[in-house]
Amino acid sequence: MEALLISVPYVSNAFICLQAASVNIIVGSHVWVEDPVLAWIDGKVIRINGQEVHVRTATGKMVVKEIPKVFPKDTEAPPGGVDDMTKLSYLHEPGVLQNLATRYELNEIYTYTGNILIAINPFQRLPHLYDSHMMEQYRGAALGELSPHVFAVADVAYRAMINEGKSNSILVSGESGAGKTETTKMLMRYLAYLGGRSGVEGRTVEQQVLESNPVLEAFGNAKTIRNNNSRSVIVMELF
Numbered sequence: 494m495e496a497l498l499i500s501v502p503y504v505s506n507a508f509i510c511l512q513a514a515s516v517n518i519i520v521g522s523h524v525w526v527e528d529p530v531l532a533w534i535d536g537k538v539i540r541i542n543g544q545e546v547h548v549r550t551a552t553g554k555m556v557v558k559e560i561p562k563v564f565p566k567d568t569e570a571p572p573g574g575v576d577d578m579t580k581l582s583y584l585h586e587p588g589v590l591q592n593l594a595t596r597y598e599l600n601e602i603y604t605y606t607g608n609i610l611i612a613i614n615p616f617q618r619l620p621h622l623y624d625s626h627m628m629e630q631y632r633g634a635a636l637g638e639l640s641p642h643v644f645a646v647a648d649v650a651y652r653a654m655i656n657e658g659k660s661n662s663i664l665v666s667g668e669s670g671a672g673k674t675e676t677t678k679m680l681m682r683y684l685a686y687l688g689g690r691s692g693v694e695g696r697t698v699e700q701q702v703l704e705s706n707p708v709l710e711a712f713g714n715a716k717t718i719r720n721n722n723s724r725s726v727i728v729m730e731l732f
């Protein structure tokens with residue numbers, strides 16, 4: 494699962510703090526433990542011996558972990574996950590990953606954590622997510638009013654720039670192949686759409702901005718082992 498973070502630093506400050514396992518773990522607790530194959534696996538506490546916790550995992554295996562390595566599982570989490578991870582009862586690594594994986598299964602590739610957007614690369618075209626109807630919907634909508642989306646982040650950044658009269662930035666960050674370049678194209682498309690439709694030579698501003706992208710990629714991108722069209726860090730400046 495490859496993920497990227499998209500944030501608008503100048504709208505407000507958001508700090509994410511991954512919660513440590515401070516909740517009491519007792520016999521019968523539903524928990525997450527690390528797994529060499531699946532990364533994390535859920536299970537139930539069968540016995541506690543001092544610092545040692547004996548857990549029966551969902552695959553029926555018995556494992557023994559130290560208390561700090563055992564994380565509580567929210568058994569009342571909605572089956573389809575939550576669209577903003579600040580709503581999670583436990584904001585720890587297995588909780589966050591489980592939520593993202595659940596949403597990804599439902600083709601929900603975007604999830605908020607406060608005003609930061611997390612995108613999971615779908616590795617398939619999802620045209621319904623980016624069509625002109627979607628752009629119309631997100632125009633002027635407050636962050637969180639509609640489903641998490643890259644257009645919502647662009648809209649907030651654009652509105653903050655217009656209303657406060659200050660330049661703004663959108664930071665797109667993630668490992669190689671996570672989808673930064675594709676996301677930036679969507680951001681450019683949406684910002685060009687917001688910026689107006691008057692164009693020269695019969696072409697809209699949106700078309701002209703998007704047509705400039707292959708030229709920028711020709712200078713800024715390179716083929717790597719992970720990605721045929723690789724670009725390093727991307728910061729979009731709006732001014």
Ligand SMILES: Nc1ncnc2c1ncn2[C@@H]1O[C@H](COP(=O)(O)OP(=O)(O)OP(=O)(O)O)[C@@H](O)[C@H]1O
Nearest residue numbers: 616617618669670671672673674675720722723724
């Ligand atoms: N939102 C998306 N919808 C469909 N496919 C996507 C999306 N995001 C990424 N992809 C797929 O993943 C591939 C890699 O994405 P992209 O080039 O944007 O990654 P990157 O983070 O910019 O990588 P690098 O850091 O190497 O430049 C794309 O060529 C595309 O096939």
